Amino acid sequence: MDVVSLAPTQTEILTALGIVPAGVTVDCDFPEIVSSLPKFGSWHAPELHRIIEARPDLVCTFGRHQEEIKHALVEAGLSVYHSDPDSVGASLENIQELADLLDHRKSGAILVEELTIRLSQVSQNLAGLKPQDCPRVLRIMHWDPLITVGPGSFQHDVIGLAGGLNVMADGPSPYFMCDPRAVRNRNPDLIFFCEPQMRAYIDEQEGWQKVKAVRRGRIHVFDCGLTCRSGPRIVDMVEQLAKALHPDLL
Secondary structure, three states, X not given: OOEEEOOHHHHHHHHHOOOOOOEEXXXXXXXXXXXXXXXXXXXXOEOHHHHHHHOOOEEEEEOHHHHHHHHHHHHOOOOXXXXXXXOHHHHHHHHHHHHHHOOOHHHHHHHHHHHHHHXXXXXXXXXXXXXXXXXXXXXXXXXXXOEEEOOXXXXXXXXXXXXXXXXXXXXXXXXXXXXXXXXXXXXXXXXXEOOOOHHHHHHHOOOHHHOHHHHOOOEEEOXXXXXXOOOOXXXXXXXXXXXXXXXXXX
């Protein structure tokens, strides 16, 4: 089957299953093999007319942003696989769904089993933790305005699986804007993001130097491919965040 992936997450799933897409977007940058594949625009603005003209057997879309794109492609008569997982568990289910859809059930089952074992190992290492032992974590998605994650996002679930407590766990939606002053008042123990320049913003803006995470140097920058994608490397993110939160246990 000719498969076009319009999202980095779906591209990583396909390649992990042993499937090389017929086309991807310019934002699909992992693994290296996809760099030479035909490009159909970006994740934010895929070139729908070219995709429709190409008539692939399946188009893979991802997330709320691409829901309208999914509908447009379906209306044009194309088959579309769309996912928007709200947890790490749902992410693994999506991997198996796509594998089944593309008749790669065995490779999907093997991949999901391997990822599940790794998650279980993290869980076992953190099994003795009490709530008071779990650091309060702030995930910064965007700086101005300040956007973070709440329940219903797979990133919120990642924090919990890694042995942390999302400091904004009472947020109104999976991704939402919040008042920096209110966030600072919650005094997170650890802050992480995927854009390195945010560290300079924290250092420059008044008030952040009083936050425990800043005072103790517990600020971490992770690759966007780990933090923002719910493909196979989401387990890498759980493992790395767990090590940052509980270095003595992992």
